[in-house]
Amino acid sequence: MHVIGNITIYLAFFLSIYAFIVYILGINKQDQRFIDSGKGATMGIFILASLSMVLMFVLLGTSQFQFEYVAHYTSSDLPLIYKLAALWAGNAGSLLLWTFFLTMYSAMVTFSKKMKRNPMTPYITSILLLNIMFFYFILSFVTQPFAILENTPVEGRGLNPMLQDPGMVFHPVTLYLGYVGLAVPFAFAIASLIVKNMDAFWIQMTRRWTIIAWAFLTLGNVIGGYWAYTELGWGGYWAWDPVENASFMPWLTVTAYLHSVMIQERKNMLKIWNLSLIILSYALTLFGTFLVRSGVLTSVHAFGETNLGAYFLVFMAFMVIFSMYLLMSRYQLIKKDTGQFEAYVSKESSFLINNLILLGGTFAVFWGTVFPLVSEAVRGTKVTVGVPFFNTVMSPILLSLLFLMAICPLIAWQRASFKNIKDKFLIPAIISVAVAIVIVVMGVQDAYPVLGFTIITFMILTHLVEFIRRTRARRHVTKEAVPVALFRLMIRSRRRYGGYIVHLGIALIAFGIVGANFDVERMDTLAIGETLTIGDYTLTYEQLGQRSDGVNESVFARLAIEKHGRDLGYIYPERVFYLNWEEPSTEVAVRSTLREDLYVVLSGWEEDRRATFQVKINPLVQWIWIGSFVLVLGAVFAIWGGRYGQVNPRYTGPERNVY
Amino acid sequence: MKKNTKVILAGSLIFMSILVLLITATPTSSGAEVPINHLNENGKEYEEKYITTEGFLIENSVVWNADAIELQFDIQDEEGHKLSVYYHGVQPDNFSDDVIVIVHGYVTSDGIFEADKVQTRCPSVYEGEDPEDYDPDIHREMDRQLNIDDD
Numbered sequence: 001m002h003v004i005g006n007i008t009i010y011l012a013f014f015l016s017i018y019a020f021i022v023y024i025l026g027i028n029k030q031d032q033r034f035i036d037s038g039k040g041a042t043m044g045i046f047i048l049a050s051l052s053m054v055l056m057f058v059l060l061g062t063s064q065f066q067f068e069y070v071a072h073y074t075s076s077d078l079p080l081i082y083k084l085a086a087l088w089a090g091n092a093g094s095l096l097l098w099t100f101f102l103t104m105y106s107a108m109v110t111f112s113k114k115m116k117r118n119p120m121t122p123y124i125t126s127i128l129l130l131n132i133m134f135f136y137f138i139l140s141f142v143t144q145p146f147a148i149l150e151n152t153p154v155e156g157r158g159l160n161p162m163l164q165d166p167g168m169v170f171h172p173v174t175l176y177l178g179y180v181g182l183a184v185p186f187a188f189a190i191a192s193l194i195v196k197n198m199d200a201f202w203i204q205m206t207r208r209w210t211i212i213a214w215a216f217l218t219l220g221n222v223i224g225g226y227w228a229y230t231e232l233g234w235g236g237y238w239a240w241d242p243v244e245n246a247s248f249m250p251w252l253t254v255t256a257y258l259h260s261v262m263i264q265e266r267k268n269m270l271k272i273w274n275l276s277l278i279i280l281s282y283a284l285t286l287f288g289t290f291l292v293r294s295g296v297l298t299s300v301h302a303f304g305e306t307n308l309g310a311y312f313l314v315f316m317a318f319m320v321i322f323s324m325y326l327l328m329s330r331y332q333l334i335k336k337d338t339g340q341f342e343a344y345v346s347k348e349s350s351f352l353i354n355n356l357i358l359l360g361g362t363f364a365v366f367w368g369t370v371f372p373l374v375s376e377a378v379r380g381t382k383v384t385v386g387v388p389f390f391n392t393v394m395s396p397i398l399l400s401l402l403f404l405m406a407i408c409p410l411i412a413w414q415r416a417s418f419k420n421i422k423d424k425f426l427i428p429a430i431i432s433v434a435v436a437i438v439i440v441v442m443g444v445q446d447a448y449p450v451l452g453f454t455i456i457t458f459m460i461l462t463h464l465v466e467f468i469r470r471t472r473a474r475r476h477v478t479k480e481a482v483p484v485a486l487f488r489l490m491i492r493s494r495r496r497y498g499g500y501i502v503h504l505g506i507a508l509i510a511f512g513i514v515g516a517n518f519d520v521e522r523m524d525t526l527a528i529g530e531t532l533t534i535g536d537y538t539l540t541y542e543q544l545g546q547r548s549d550g551v552n553e554s555v556f557a558r559l560a561i562e563k564h565g566r567d568l569g570y571i572y573p574e575r576v577f578y579l580n581w582e583e584p585s586t587e588v589a590v591r592s593t594l595r596e597d598l599y600v601v602l603s604g605w606e607e608d609r610r611a612t613f614q615v616k617i618n619p620l621v622q623w624i625w626i627g628s629f630v631l632v633l634g635a636v637f638a639i640w641g642g643r644y645g646q647v648n649p650r651y652t653g654p655e656r657n658v659y
Numbered sequence: 660m661k662k663n664t665k666v667i668l669a670g671s672l673i674f675m676s677i678l679v680l681l682i683t684a685t686p687t688s689s690g691a692e693v694p695i696n697h698l699n700e701n702g703k704e705y706e707e708k709y710i711t712t713e714g715f716l717i718e719n720s721v722v723w724n725a726d727a728i729e730l731q732f733d734i735q736d737e738e739g740h741k742l743s744v745y746y747h748g749v750q751p752d753n754f755s756d757d758v759i760v761i762v763h764g765y766v767t768s769d770g771i772f773e774a775d776k777v778q779t780r781c782p783s784v785y786e787g788e789d790p791e792d793y794d795p796d797i798h799r800e801m802d803r804q805l806n807i808d809d810d
Binding site: 382 | 663666667670673674677678680681684685687689690691692693709711723725726728748749750751752753754755763
């Protein structure tokens with residue numbers, strides 16, 4: 001097994017070098033035979049990567065502790081699902097997963113029907129092969145998934161209890177699907193620069209890829225947030241930790257990119273901007289991996305102090321310099337035929353502002369994340385940038401983005417008239433101001449929550465107005481019933497309405513985030529029978545018990561909940577003792593409603609059964625998860641194929657003899 | 660001037676305002692990250708300054724007062740320099756011997772670190788500990804210590 005495993009890695013590494021060389025030869029000599037051989041090798045690499053994955057799953061599932069990775073991250077008592085999910089618990093395994101996705105995407109692009117006889121394909125595959133070569137180099141020589149131990153341990157070390165959570169099964173996979181997915185539009189962009197095909201072909205071809213990658217990136221972040229919220233007992237879903245920031249930055253730049261590409265498609269503008277954005281997004285995925293694996297920053301996430309980060313930094317630098325060189329050398333060509341702004345207030349300019357703010361936000365997060373390093377290098381002291389910095393900087397940025405989201409979709413292309421603006425915005429604006437007044441009268445005095453709720457209301461209303469207006473217009477012509485007209489309207493412009501649904505999802509998420517301004521927290525040590533009051537809730541501590549949960553033991557507390565004198569049942573916060581983990585792990589108890597979460601943590605207990613509780617009321621948190629669901633739904637709607645799906649764009653670049 | 664140039668100039672204004680926001684927010688919302696030995700030697704220098712430091716937890720130093728919800732413990736760096744920490748709050752998860760504890764707060768004049776935030780570094784996300792640490796009997800021992808009957 002050990003030999004087979006290593007063969008799949010080494011062979012794939014050599015095959016990727018071979019494929020890259022024959023592709024370059026094929027391109028230079030314009031000889032299809034070389035390209036065909038490269039294609040075969042690309043498929044071969046994918047098959048080998050799949051084999052490595054299957055093998056690793058078998059080793060993990062059957063507890064082959066002679067393998068270092070299996071011994072490090074699993075134990076025989078672990079439920080099968082976590083034995084398998086341990087594949088992405090460590091460095092070697094998670095990089096193997098990354099490589100597998102990369103080879104899968106590469107094979108999909110290389111053998112895609114849409115790219116058949118397209119002269120860009122060999123270039124795209126070569127760029128993807130460069131990535132594959134790098135990852136296989138790491139797997140072959142730096143962190144080997146199939147390394148074996150000198151002495152086989154009787155038992156494995158087991159998986160960190162915090163990782164024994166459904167979040168662990170989905171969070172890394174979704175995040176990597178997003179990260180790796182960005183390599184595809186990047187490869188298309190670079191290929192279009194190399195072949196000097198400066199139209200929007202690469203953008204149209206990768207639209208679905210990018211939205212899928214973006215949706216996975218969103219899901220990855222949200223699942224991570226949900227995991228942190230329920231598993232860590234911090235009571236929060238986002239802490240502006242470097243590791244979280246690492247996955248938030250590419251999300252921001254891809255969001256910008258998804259908007260600005262529309263301008264290139266329609267108006268042939270912002271070409272350099274779009275190329276730069278996709279290069280930046282791709283570079284940020286590598287930068288994130290560098291941050292996570294290098295241990296250069298202080299984070300609550302543990303980083304192995306390995307030299308892995310350095311490899312990622314070098315590779316990232318190489319790819320960025322290479323891309324920038326290509327971009328600069330094609331500068332004059334790209335500038336040719338670039339469209340012009342026709343009016344200051346137009347959809348084009350509003351998209352540009354949205355892009356600048358998103359990029360400004362990315363820079364703010366980047367600055368806050370790397371400032372400790374910069375300060376250490378320049379002044380010798382390592383400075384920490386805390387949550388207050390991010391809140392101060394990001395709150396106005398996010399609010400202005402929400403405001404732009406409210407008005408951008410309704411501003412006309414080219415030129416917006418005053419009447420056009422009045423028709424669409426007057427009623428939503430009046431209602432939003434009324435909402436603001438109600439919120440203030442209800443006693444909310446802080447500027448941010450009032451502004452936040454007002455802008456979110458405005459945004460939801462402008463979108464609803466757009467749905468109503470267009471449905472009405474359609475009914476006027478077709479005389480269809482309202483639901484039919486709405487359905488057909490949406491189905492015929494999936495991209496537009498998918499985008500609107502995504503916006504509504506963001507509004508709901510923002511609603512939940514603004515709710516965090518009103519959270520309340522209490523900590524108390526109670527004896528049995530004593531009560532704790534928080535907000536409208538009264539909790540009575542009734543019992544401290546112990547129960548077996550498979551091989552694990554749990555200590556739990558039972559608290560009766562009462563609200564306004566009404567009995568709401570019980571809540572059971574607990575701490576779980578895992579078989580091979582010294583310290584117990586918090587299992588938060590949450591009672592959720594759309595209005596608020598009652599969040600209870602059992603922090604500890606004394607010999608006389610007094611127990612210490614942390615209790616929080618987190619208003620509106622559920623809307624974050626609901627909004628994320630709506631957002632993904634919108635993304636899926638936008639890319640759904642079928643009769644009114646995307647028409648294949650035509651390649652109009654320079655002719656080549658190889659495909 | 661072309662419209663494109665004008666729009667881009669206006670756009671740069673947005674970017675500039677974000678930069679100004681960054682520059683003004685950085686000094687007020689950041690603190691220094693200081694190693695323990697440096698804090699021990701130059702404690703006076705850091706009084707009144709928000710500081711982050713980290714070290715390995717010395718488990719037998721932990722004193723917990725449940726009624727007051729007060730936690731006291733010592734951490735030490737690899738060379739054995741110690742720092743006493745006081746925290747009004749509860750133990751975070753994984754608060755066990757030799758775990759890296761990150762503390763944020765202020766140093767008092769008597770050299771005690773008053774933390775307003777205590778975090779443990781979530782272990783082995785990407786790299787595990789040494790296999791020798793594993794002890795299969797540990798769970799049974801923990802059960803004995805718990806001594807909680809289900810009533």
